[in-house]
Amino acid sequence: MTLIDLANPTRFLALTARVLPWLAAATVILLAIGLYQSALAPDDYQQGATVKIMFIHVPNAWLSMFVWGVMSIASLGTLVWRHPLADVAAKAAAPIGASFTFLALLTGSLWGRPMWGTYWEWDARLTSVLILFLMYLGLMALWRAVDDPSRAARAAAVLTLVGAINLPIIKFSVDWWNTLHQPASVMRMGGSALDKSFLIPLLVMAIAFTLLFVTLHLAAMRNEILRRRVRSLQMMQASRIAFSGESGSRGEGASNEVGAA
């Protein structure tokens, strides 16, 4: 099955029906392994047991940017290729991305209090992620504000692509500015600075959360396709009622004329 085949929503629904149970099962298994490994991970020599927050915080922080990246590619699909499922993918991803970003902010704050002595600091990394969260909320509001999905899709696609400028700012904020947040320790030149006892559970949790996103995203896309079918059937129903009302009143008018004659 190619990408062009998936442009047909019915084929896409058939694919999700087949794939979703397997994806959900793989997500549960990987999450269970990741959580088990996280529980068994040793304490850090400086941070103690609070290092366990990293196994939740970092995957959510990665996904907060990854989901916006997915939405940006989908937005290109809407504006350039006019792929029928592109705006469905973008719209369905926004609430999931907002949830991951919220969790990244919340768990980061809960990690920051014991380590930095504060829940929040207006440094470049924290502020740029907060802006990302607000942009997710703005995008969701935009989708709800415009009734016609195709008009909303174009406006949302432009906003998403403009918002993608924030992704490199978030990534390199710790290098460009003097931040309280630590610099990159996993994806950096010269390899990871983390010991294997932390790195392996972290990577397992990152893959598990990515699978969770894929599963939830496919399910949310399926819901969005069904929502659009509801909308088109409701419009069909409304036009039938309007048509029957119009022909009824015409008939009534004609009989009135006959009566007058």
Added chain:
Amino acid sequence: MSLGPYASFIVTSYAAAAAVVAILIGWIVLDYRSQTQRLRELEERGITRRSGRSATELR
């Protein structure tokens, strides 16, 4: 497994993540039920797709 003096921060982080993921799953499942229910109601009223196929058909 001892979580030390900051156990409440660690437990709250994991509990919040579990709660948010549970809310997301619940929202998606309820939304799916709501949409399929609305489609069935419309089809029962005789409003069908131009193809004639059921709107809730997934295969």
